[in-house]
Amino acid sequence: MTRLLVIGDALLDLDLDGRAERLAPDAPVPVVDDPTERARPGGAALAATLATQMGVEVTLLCALGEDEPGRRVAELLGERGVALVDLGSDGATPEKVRVHGSGTPLVRLDRGGPPGRPGLLSETARAALATADAVLVSDYGRGMAAHREVRVSLGRLGAVPVVWDPHPRGPDPVPGATLVTPNGAEADAEASKLGVPATPSGTTAPPPFPGTASLPAVERRARALAAAWQASYVAVTLGERGALMAGGDGAALAVPAPPAAGGDPCGAGDCFAATAAAALARGALPSEAVTLAVGAASAFVAAGGARAFGTGAATSQSAGSAAAVAAAVRARGGTVVATGGCFDLLHAGHVRTLQAARALGDCLIVLLNSDASVARLKGPERPLVGEADRAAVLAALGCVDAILVFSEDDPRAALATIRPELWAKGGDYAISELPEAETLAAWGGRAVVVPYVAGRSTTRLIEEVVARGG
Secondary structure: OOEEEEEEOEEEEEEEEEEEEEEOOOOOOEEEEEEEEEEEEEEHHHHHHHHHHHOOEEEEEEOOEOOHHHHHHHHHHHHOOOEEEEOOEOOOOOEEEEEEEOOEEEEEEEEOOOOOOEOOOOHHHHHHHHHOOEEEEEOOOOOHHHOHHHHHHHHOOOOOOEEEEOOOOOOOOOOOOOEEOOEHHHHHHHHHHOOOOOOOOOOOOOOOOOOOOOHHHHHHHHHHHHHHHOOOEEEEEOHHHOEEEEOOOOOOEEEOOOOOOOOOOOOHHHHHHHHHHHHHHOOOOHHHHHHHHHHHHHHHHHOOHHHHHOOOOOOOOOOOOHHHHHHHHHHOOOOEEEEEEOOOOOOHHHHHHHHHHHOOOOEEEEEEEOHHHHHHHHOOOOOOOOHHHHHHHHHOOOOOOEEEEEOOOOOHHHHHHHOOOEEEEEOOOOHHHOOHHHHHHOOOOEEEEEOOOOOOOHHHHHHHHHHHHO
């Protein structure tokens, strides 16, 4: 199992949702009636929870206070499948309380005071560092990213990829980070400290950065920051415009974001960083990781952001938050459709089946066999295409709303995490032959068969290539 270590500052996020239909008689402020409270992991704990959806084993190294918010964060992480290594802190666990009235954000209350001091690295923490396939530093400016022992240990990781999600109040990334992921405003502020102008001397200044800045201006800042931080790459996230990655002597990579109109951007940066780190842990190139991360963050925003994600315990993997997509569609009264398979060498038959499945409801979640699962089912020479690439190709299809990678031989456990109303299979199956049918019945789901294109298969493509090569 691929292991991802997340290091950072964990918070407790609390949502208070109620009705706001009148103003208080003693002040011109809304009255929120009958608020319900929902707790969810925040900060680095959110990033770690999101990373569990990427098909990796996640450990969070953080420093929680000895208080009720700290205990709640630990419980929430356990429910979501995140292993916790807590160094302890002599300060309070920070809380962010968001009050919504009739769906409208009204106020945010922050608790926790100044950052405390985290404890020393434990043997368990050192073991987690030594066995990680990649590390994500999720800095929220409260001390973990500045921890001396942590920084020394990160500097000794060698070829292990390190993704650093910076914070304005945090330290610079450790030298040698693989990928640093500031947002536009953070990149602007850090580059300005270096004296990097928005445009070269003698040229016309672009519109204000970062919202409408020209991509060349963003690239100049990214390259300056990569050099200053001694990072391999810097990917500047630009909200609805996507992201731009630059580093070294190669051309910059500009990745546009799919539309996410009306979505909630809260937590999108964490989703971006978590997706990129998980992809690097599985062996993806930085360019592939950033491309996947843009798609995942956009899907996350479109599905309602961190608040929608917090409506359920997400213990699965997705390239685009499968749990959040399902929850958001179901909240609107829509129908969640899922389908599954290996999708090795995507062909026209696959595409027709996916399009037919998507037409049955309001979203389509693809359950994708992991590389290990494909090898057990198809033989040691399969898959021809790794799971990260297979997920990237599927995510590019307009009929696919989210992807969930599972490592078992069949998708029953993965199905239970999203509980779709419809499970679509392409081919000539009899419903009684599907092992998933009994699982679906547990929540009233149904299996259906959709048409497929005869004569189209991955095996046939492989045989044709071999025949022509011979």
